Amino acid sequence: MSYRSEEITKYKTIVKCDDCGREREISTTPTPLGFDNRMNGALQNRYSFTQEGGVFKNYCSRCQEIRREAKES
Ligand SMILES: [Zn+2]
Numbered sequence: 001m002s003y004r005s006e007e008i009t010k011y012k013t014i015v016k017c018d019d020c021g022r023e024r025e026i027s028t029t030p031t032p033l034g035f036d037n038r039m040n041g042a043l044q045n046r047y048s049f050t051q052e053g054g055v056f057k058n059y060c061s062r063c064q065e066i067r068r069e070a071k072e073s
Pocket of ligand 1: 017018019020021022059060061062063064
């Protein structure tokens with residue numbers, strides 16, 4: 001019998017809300033996700049991907065709602 005073992009590294013990408021910290025798993029991939037896939041993954045999980053003062057912010061759907069209401073009142 002002959003065997004060999006290999007260690008497989010995987011990367012789990014999780015988007016985190018910049019307001020409440022709620023996390024959501026986007027995907028697990030053999031290599032870390034690039035910018036576009038991270039953006040698309042956030043949007044697919046109903047997280048925002050907006051630029052604010054030169055940095056990108058992710059907000060979960062609940063915090064987007066709260067921010068929208070705060071703007072309107
Ligand atoms: Zn949130």
